[in-house]
Amino acid sequence: MPKINIETAPVRTACMYPPPYDAQCAGRSKIxxxxxxHLSQFGVNLxxxxxxxxSAHQHWHKHEDELVYVIEGEVMLVEDxxxxxxxxxxxxxxxxxxxxxxxxxxRSDQEVVFLEVGTRGExxxxxxxxxxxxxxxxNGGEGWKPFHKNGxxx
Amino acid sequence: MPKINIETAPVRTACMYPPPYDAQCAGRSKIxxxxxxHLSQFGVNLxxxxxxxxSAHQHWHKHEDELVYVIEGEVMLVEDxxxxxxxxxxxxxxxxxxxxxxxxxxRSDQEVVFLEVGTRGExxxxxxxxxxxxxxxxNGGEGWKPFHKNGxxx
Numbered sequence: 001m002p003k004i005n006i007e008t009a010p011v012r013t014a015c016m017y018p019p020p021y022d023a024q025c026a027g028r029s030k031i032x033x034x035x036x037x038h039l040s041q042f043g044v045n046l047x048x049x050x051x052x053x054x055s056a057h058q059h060w061h062k063h064e065d066e067l068v069y070v071i072e073g074e075v076m077l078v079e080d081x082x083x084x085x086x087x088x089x090x091x092x093x094x095x096x097x098x099x100x101x102x103x104x105x106x107r108s109d110q111e112v113v114f115l116e117v118g119t120r121g122e123x124x125x126x127x128x129x130x131x132x133x134x135x136x137x138x139n140g141g142e143g144w145k146p147f148h149k150n151g152x153x154x
Numbered sequence: 155m156p157k158i159n160i161e162t163a164p165v166r167t168a169c170m171y172p173p174p175y176d177a178q179c180a181g182r183s184k185i186x187x188x189x190x191x192h193l194s195q196f197g198v199n200l201x202x203x204x205x206x207x208x209s210a211h212q213h214w215h216k217h218e219d220e221l222v223y224v225i226e227g228e229v230m231l232v233e234d235x236x237x238x239x240x241x242x243x244x245x246x247x248x249x250x251x252x253x254x255x256x257x258x259x260x261r262s263d264q265e266v267v268f269l270e271v272g273t274r275g276e277x278x279x280x281x282x283x284x285x286x287x288x289x290x291x292x293n294g295g296e297g298w299k300p301f302h303k304n305g306x307x308x
Contacts, residue, residue, distance in 0.1 A: 002256070034221060039249055091191075092157045095192050
């Protein structure tokens with residue numbers, strides 16, 4: 001049966017950011033619905049964020065589209081050019097190649113739960129727009145790897 | 155801003171099935187969140203189904219992964235090999251090439267709302283497994299077109 005048993009699904013808290021940037025992942029977890037259903041073309045994560053937690057560092061993807069849909073609670077969408085409150089039932093899209101770094105931050109006192117959808121392309125580059133974050137992630141075809149912004153590997 | 159204004163978004167009720175199969179689309183509507191956000195790699199539809207309505211005829215995709223997530227209400231997942239009730243918070247996946255026809259049917263007395271996610275591939279074939287449905291949909295690279303099961307176009 002293709003139904004995902006979410007109650008018994010593994011919850012992923014691992015973070016691919018190197019220190020000290022991995023501290024941004026505290027309070028974030030993911031249930032990878034698409035992976036659990038053996039999908040390979042896109043990922044769909046059910047992502048709870050605790051109060052004070054962030055989804056990521058502000059970033060944009062060169063090749064992969066993204067979409068988020070808020071299931072419960074509310075969360076601030078923080079972009080390079082401003083902030084937008086997203087409430088349950090709201091959706092936002094991030095088209096590949098649009099150079100506007102984004103992240104979701106839970107500034108409320110309740111957990112927020114959202115779905116995040118992203119393409120699973122063969123290659124991609126994830127650029128972090130915060131000048132204090134000296135990191136980029138590159139998927140050259142064998143999975144994501146972290147690099148400094150000058151191209152040196154971590 | 156990448157937030158989708160769902161309240162003012164166009165609601166799509168068009169059905170690409172030829173008569174008499176288009177009757178299956180009654181009571182179904184879609185808000186195409188991904189299209190509204192100009193995404194091209196996958197589609198995400200917010201799909202309300204009225205009591206008695208179905209999402210589609212039972213089908214499977216040759217090349218495109220699919221995932222559904224129930225936002226509110228409950229809906230019966232009807233497959234060639236059985237039925238599974240999906241409630242709010244449940245998800246199900248349909249991997250490309252798995253020859254098990256599926257559709258969602260609202261047998262409750264309340265509207266159900268779900269998200270459906272599907273890859274936007276260049277080419278695909280959608281096969282309908284109900285022997286009473288003499289239809290297949292083929293996207294040869296220029297959009298979906300309906301054919302009889304013997305290959306003759308509608």
